[in-house]
Amino acid sequence: MGENEFVIVRPALVNDAEALAAVHVRTWRVAYRGKMRQDYLDQLDPSPxxxxxxxxxxQDPATAGILLLEHAADGVVGFITVSPSRDSDTDPEAVGEVKAVYLLPEYWGRGxxxxxxxxxLHRLKAAGFExxxxxxLESNWRARRFYEAGGWRxxxxxxxxxxxGFPLAEVRYRYNNAEPVTEHPAR
Known part of the structure; x- marks a missing residue:
C-alpha cells in the first residue's frame, strides 16, 4: 500500500460520527472474535x-483528541482517541493515554x-505528555505485537x-513519548 492512498490523518468532525461508529463496530467484530462472547459481538449496532x-x-478538549484516517476511495478507515490518563495510579497532568485505536481489517498490516x-502520540506530545x-485485551496478541514493535512495553x-456483563482481562502498556515517535517496521 502506498502512503499516497490516504487522504489525511485529521481531527474528527461531528459529521464523521456515523463513519466512526461503523469502523468501531466492524473492527470489534473481527478483532475480538474468539476473545469475547460472540453473542455480544453479533448484537453490536453502529446506529445507537x-x-x-x-x-x-x-467535547474534545485540547489535551485529548479523536483523530481519523481517511482513505481516498474508502472514506474513514480508522481512528485513534487520546486523552490524559484515566488511571488512578498515574498523574493525568503528566501521563497521556491512547484510549482506543481501531482500523478496518482490510488495512491491517499495511502501515x-x-x-x-x-x-x-504527536498530539499527546504537543499537549506535554512525555x-x-x-x-x-490480554488475549489480543495481534495488537500487543503491534504495540511492542512500536516501542511500547x-x-x-x-x-x-x-x-x-462478562470479564475481559486487560494489560497496560507504557510508552516513553519524550523520544521521537518510533517507526513501526514495514509489514
Missing part, C-alpha cells in the same frame, strides 16, 4: 453509537495503524473490565 460519537467529538499511532499508557498492571 452515532450520538455518543457526536458528543465525544464536540495505516502506524500512521494513526504516530498522529496520536509518558503514555494504553490498555489492551507492558508495565505489569492488569485489570478486569466487567462493564459489558
Amino acid at each position: 453509537r452515532v450520538q455518543g460519537w457526536r458528543q465525544w467529538i464536540q 495505516a495503524g502506524r500512521l494513526l499511532m504516530e498522529a496520536g 509518558e503514555v499508557v494504553l490498555w489492551v 507492558a508495565d505489569g498492571s492488569t485489570k478486569t473490565d466487567e462493564s459489558r
